[in-house]
Amino acid sequence: MNEIASEGITSLKEMLSNFDREEAKKNYEESEKERMEVIRLFPLDQWPQLELEKYALGLEKNTYCHLLEFKTTNIGSIKGGSSAKHIIYLKHKDSSWYIPLELKKQVNNEKEAWEKIRENFVKTFLFAREMKWDEIDDIPYGPSLRLKSIYIYFPDKILPIFSKEHLIHFLNALGIEADRNLERATLNSILLQNLRQIPELKEWNTKELAFLLYKWAHPEQSIKVFKISPGEDAIYWQECLSNNYICVGWDKTGDLKSFESQKEFKHKFFEEYGDEYKQKSRMISKKSKELWTLMELEPGDKIVANKGKSEVLALGEVIEPGYEWIDDRGSFCHVVHVNWDTKYAKKITPQEKWAFVTVAEIDAKLYKEIIGSEEMKSITDMPKELIIQQIEVALENKKQIILYGPPGTGKTYHARRFAIWWLLKKLKYDNPNEVLINNETLIDYENRLKTVKISNKVWWVVANPKQWSWDMLFKDKKVDFHLGRIQKNYPLVKQGDLVIGYQSNPDKKIVALAKISKEFNTSPNDEDKIELEPLVRVRNGIEYEELLRDNVLKNCEPMRLRNQGTLFALNHDEADYLLSLLAERDNEIDKYIQQPINESSIGHFTMITFHASYSYEDFIEGYRPVPTSSENLVLRIEDGIFKRVCQQALADSNKPYLILIDEINRANVAKVLGETITLLEKDKRGLKITLPQSKEPFQIPDNVYIIATMNTADRSIKHIDAAIRRRFAFVELMPDTNILVGAKIGDFELDEFLEELNKRIAKKEGREKQIGHSFFLEKEKPVTDPEIFAQRFRHEILPLLQEYCYADYSALADYLGNELVDKDEHAIDYEILNNPERLIKALNKALISDEG
Template identity: 45%
Template sequence: MSLERSAVELDRTVLESIESALRTWDPTESGRLGETEQLREDFTRRFHLEAWPTLPIESYALGQQTPGGTVCWWMEFHTRSIASMSGGSSYKHLIFLRSSDRQWRFPREYDSVGEAWEAVRSGFVEAFRLASADRFDEIDDIRALRGAPALLSKLLFVYFPAELLPVCSKTHVDHFLRRLGQPASNWSAIQANRQLLGVLRAVPQLRGRSTQELGFFLYHWADPRAAVDVVKIAPGERGTYWQECLDGGYICVGWDDVGDLAQYESKEAFRAAFREHYSYGGNEAQVSRKSNELWTLVQLQPGDKVVANRGVSEVLAIGTVTEEGYSWRKERPEYRHTVAVDWDTSFARTIEPVRGWATTTVSKVSADLLRRITAASPIAGPKAVAVDPLYVELEQALRRRGQVVLYGPPGTGKTYTARRAAVWLLEGGTGSAAAEAVLVDEARMAARERELASGSRPDRQVWVMVANPAHEWSWSRLFDDGVVEFSVGRLKRNFPRVRAGDLVVGYESTPTKAVVALARVTTEYDPDAPCEAAIALEPVTRIASGLTYEELQSDPVLSASEPARFRCQGTLFELTPVEAERLLGLLGERDPAVAVHAGGGARRLTRVTFHPSYAYEDFVEGFRPRESSVAGALDLTLTDGIFKEVCSTAAADPSRPHVLLIDEINRGNIPKVFGELITLIEKDKRGLPVRLPQSGQDFAVPSNLHIIGTMNTADRSIHLLDTALRRRFAFIELLPDAQLLSGSTAGALALDLFLENLNERVRSRLGREKQVGHALFFDGPSVVDSAEQFAAIFRHELLPLLQEYLYEDYDELGTVLGSVIDVAAQTPSAVVDDPEELCAALAAHFSAHASA
């Protein structure tokens, strides 16, 4: 790929964003460039390109005890400051020696490790040959290396630093391309990297920068991780090792028997080893909890924050994880698991006790707790809370399929997630500063959701009225006289439905043939009033450069409106809400006075809940009764359903995404509700028209409309859904996440262990779809933290749910919940009425005591 082919004209706002970021960026970063260049030179001297054809596997693979380290060790751990490729398992290196059993792991297509190494080494040799010949386009086609894109990208950068960027993740490359206003590349890793480099070299402000500098700048300007993670870590019991950590620039924890975490090819392999060394009396939930705490250390990224604590009420310091990240310090006598941290002791202070800290060594710090810890000194700015990876997964699924369903047991936060993710998506999603900002401010999130859901759709009916200056009157008369009365005869139709306060868009026929005014109805039709004064109008504003007749006829939305269909031959025409929104929006763009009086912008977030009687007529279109002009009578009128309105709104606003959120999607009869449109929502059929059977109108689903559904699997399994729906939606499962309760206690009860153990019993009896969700134990954004709060939840929500699941079988309830159920009396025991006793009884039954 020629980099010159990638030169593009960048949008002005992108260039302004880059200029702004450059003003806050220090390219030297305290000698970081010199450090990375020295590391690169050290690596290339140790592993010469010329040595690769005969390189032994002992010099390549992880798991070896080779003096000075192997290629993969250097790439994964020793050169993180050049570019990070951490995360995932050791399989990204294709071949490695598993430490747990000293067995070689390699791709299944090979019969032996020798055969695998021969193929992989030959693949790298070929990649380096092609790079030397400037034939980068062909490198991604090397079959033996297709499973190692991150490693290949980093190795090529180290050997050919002028030709690629130090960005190892294809996802990150696509993110940067989107931020630069370019489409995410469909190419594979190396070609996409080259495409990104070509775009950057077209930016005047970045010319002359080295590729290493460009890599640093990209992550400064538009870090794909929208935020940093914040965790608290105790440096030994009562802060025993704090001084050593402060002096050495790291944080340390125990569990030394499992050894170096870098040796494990996956989290599952690590957990198996952890279970062998730390069984916690056979309590699998406790094993899971503690292994997750330790594994958090390898998941921390540079820039993440660590709160060092002593006990439950003392903050020792807050630090930033450095490039070195996790390391196993074998020179330490104990507490050898460490993470490199740059400490700031100015945050040392005593805080209100955090009871959950008594039971955990490592735990996440919520945004609310971080604000309390830092008081008026925020350390992470608007990025105090990381973007939930679930939002990113949902965004990718929508980009791929156009619609997605979040499904899972009750209380797993499906609707909560869908609503927040919808706002995040509509604000720009991944890489958007506005989207990041709204996530960390609950009040702002709620306000923005209301704005997006309400838009500026007029809450009044909007009409188009035609005036003929040559024969009857001109709109200028309205502004001269201040009011004009109209008779029934001149209105001819629609007048019984006109109401005081309705907006009227004034169109003037020959010779003007354009919209010239906005007016308001002051008196509505009274059948007993003289026919000469059926209704009256008052002026609102004159309109400069209003839509012409030709523009009205050619607009994709307004061309189907009454005034366009009847060629403005008449007096009064009705507009649907979507048509009114479109017309007022276009007029507002030309004349700000219209926006002031009528508002501008469209509803971009629409929520609807399906139920058993929800029908096609509600969703798409159908005949509905409406008040007739004959007193006491009703007429059947063809009315647009909510989906048709949403599609029309999105089609009229093609430059911005729109979201339709369908709660309880599985409670509706999907084939009947969607009808023929079940096909049109497919990604490759968006925009294709179909003739609706009742109205006869051509209708299409626009590509900028995203559909997010939620479904409770306790009501109906995903396997029972209509097959057509399952083919056309992506499905993301939300399961109970006890880690969100980590460190939280109610009386004597550790909530995370209680939930883990309870769901283990529920799964064994009722299946995974009827588990209890973590959201049950939240009070707003915070986890409940008192025995009284928990007892209320238990009595009024949890116990009734389990009674329903178990069909009032108190023998089974007693088995699941223990002494809190009086099996003989077939009723909850008296313990349930005493919050502290209830928590103690459940803790004893589930072995979920609030202890480390």
């Protein structure tokens, strides 16, 4: 039996201490009513004779499949996706039967198909009684439907959790390694067995346990938020408000649930609406996606009803049964059931995109404007971009991922935002979602969490006993220094910097260590001064004559200037060398100088960039030249950034440490990682190896995570070392023209331009070299200024295309048209290129308009 990791069980027990079991019992009672009704209508012993007409969707209202999808939602949901999960059903559009392709090859008609399907259900129930979960998982077709059926008839044997992803999520949350090769029934049984090990839960029924899990660690904390307009100029709004739904048109498609897949639906949409949208495939595809969104909405998602570009009519929550086709309406028959709240009705910042779309996703920033800042702080289920969710799942499953895609698709942008949001969530900060909305908040938290170079410069401060002595500092506990002779040093001093205290005549030696307690401030209202606090007196300090004879220190700033002044700077090597000499003479000062000079203070977030010369020595460890007193250089081994992060994470094992590697493919990754590549694997975390140079033991702790970015225009993912590919998860970011929908410069539509340009690039160069949407964004908004667009085109997009074409002007003309590119003269028309209006007109003609 699997043991539950202490962190998972501790977290669950903390939840239990404040959990209202009465709520779980109430949910159980409601679900039992539904379960018993199914058993009443479909007794277990009648399954061997059950008729197809009593089972399948598309016939009577109360068929078995209709009950399980629409009338038993308190038990657990299997909603969403196509009707194919029901294995066999009657299609509305042509009254033909859907049968899985493999099964279709084995039978002659729907009756024979049903006999095999029914036999599989009977086997499933037999195996469930005997708890043979592997055998159940080996039965083909309809895994979620069959698992829910097992719960209907055997509620004590499994949990009412039917999604494979949810089962894996809960197992991982408990600290149990979930094998993705296992299927639903086996995963479900493993989860239940482990929950039964917790003494406090032994008497709970399976429905209560599932209810607890979803309250404790819901796998879908994020909601989807869409705006949907109820007809042109909100003509159907009063009907929608009165009947608790939102309705849209495109009625020629018929009921969306009648389609086997989105692909089949899209084909139908093209058939019905091709002429209306002038056979423009891009436009037809966009509109079909808008309509299909209704099928993907689930209870709990939010709908904003809008009128025009700037009026919110109400905010609503999707309720059961979600999407429905209501033929009796006559028109606008596509309906989503919604519980409306009109208190959010208001005018908002005009959303230009809304003028061109019926259905559009709403991001967190706009959602905040609609519901208000204060309410936003109190909610946890705010809308979260799909990419954030994808990165989270991949990172927590694999521990290291690579975001890859063409240039300008926001890889680094999304990696940074995710990293800070995820770390704040893991570190239990209040309202981590704010960093996804507010860029200033993101930068603020990034600065708090990131690994930075400690300025901890070491300064040399001279005291003249005739005016002031170091003894006085230890007596008074602080001293102010105003601008002295070498004024350039004062603004460079930072709080926390170390100070070596030198006393001039008659002592002429180093006598103390101090630290900067207040740094220099240049604002008009503050005095120009620094403040020192004492650390420790130095016994047997180095004297002036010794310093003059030392080949390293004789050339440092204070010695060159013969200590004529107050504040002097020491460079890294001088400071490191001098402090080591002092520590040899007085080991009492060692504890004050343990922090390596000018090395990194390891935070929870570390960001580095790989480049062609980045090496194992930079990342893990390596030898560096260091000067000695005899003016020679010696090699000293120094830890690389990854080694230091791992050491810090090992010492702080309950908190996450995340490294963001930008441009990972620009270095030789296999060489940079060296022998540590093996330790990246999830099951090798904590395994120790001996590093070949330092001979020190090294391990990668379980709480270290890596996110990397990779530009596929530089190097294809297929060229990455196979060992690297096995150890990283990969999340692709492609150009997203939806961000640009509705953005125009005159009549020039940015989304149409980018989509057509990328279509041509993908055809000639491959999809990995397309142009990203961020080239057309300014402060996260689409560019609408002709001058800015022209600058971006001239300085960023055109050079990329020229690189792709390798001076082949015929190829360049295929991309940008013959008006801008003279392929015979092998030249660009710079008069057009440098004139924003003419440039946009030429690009519009070449890529968008019917003339092109």
